[in-house]
Amino acid sequence: MMTIVINIIAFFLTYAFMEFTAWFTHKYIMHGFLWKLHKDHHIKDHDKKFEKNDYFFLMFAIPSFLLIYFGFEQGVSSVLLWIGLGIMVYGITYVLVHDIFIHRRIKLFQKTNNPYFKGMRLAHKIHHKHLTKENGECFGFIWVKKKYIKADETN
Numbered sequence: 118m119m120t121i122v123i124n125i126i127a128f129f130l131t132y133a134f135m136e137f138t139a140w141f142t143h144k145y146i147m148h149g150f151l152w153k154l155h156k157d158h159h160i161k162d163h164d165k166k167f168e169k170n171d172y173f174f175l176m177f178a179i180p181s182f183l184l185i186y187f188g189f190e191q192g193v194s195s196v197l198l199w200i201g202l203g204i205m206v207y208g209i210t211y212v213l214v215h216d217i218f219i220h221r222r223i224k225l226f227q228k229t230n231n232p233y234f235k236g237m238r239l240a241h242k243i244h245h246k247h248l249t250k251e252n253g254e255c256f257g258f259i260w261v262k263k264k265y266i267k268a269d270e271t272n
């Protein structure tokens with residue numbers, strides 16, 4: 118019984134920690150020394166379907182895969198498995214919201230009246246108004262500041 122509780126907590130903590138990791142990575146690494154990989158997400162300078170920026174997805178997918186793989190070998194009560202699943206579910210959320218809902222890489226669920234989703238899109242669009250490595254804002258993602266949720270979406 119106790120293991121189940123610990124695993125559920127591990128799952129949600131991992132999910133929340135991933136939002137922090139995404140924010141930190143975006144602000145200090147993607148807009149830092151790995152800007153060369155993130156740049157084409159701000160200024161698209163090629164017509165390829167995939168961006169160099171997509172490598173970041175792999176950087177998170179690989180540890181998630183390894184944790185799930187080795188966790189499963191230990192059994193479903195392995196905490197490694199639940200940490201791996203937390204990263205994976207965050208990754209799925211990220212792709213659904215960032216790549217599909219906001220950037221429309223696949224034409225699916227674009228319309229919404231939900232103030233939270235609209236706020237999330239607005240905040241990320243503000244992030245994209247900056248085309249350089251420096252002076253960015255709104256690096257977070259699922260955690261949306263209240264002012265964006267209240268604000269009307271203008272674009």
Ligand SMILES: [Zn+2]
Pocket residue numbers: 143147148155159244253
């Ligand atoms: Zn950025």
Ligand SMILES: [Zn+2]
Pocket residue numbers: 158215220241245
């Ligand atoms: Zn983006």
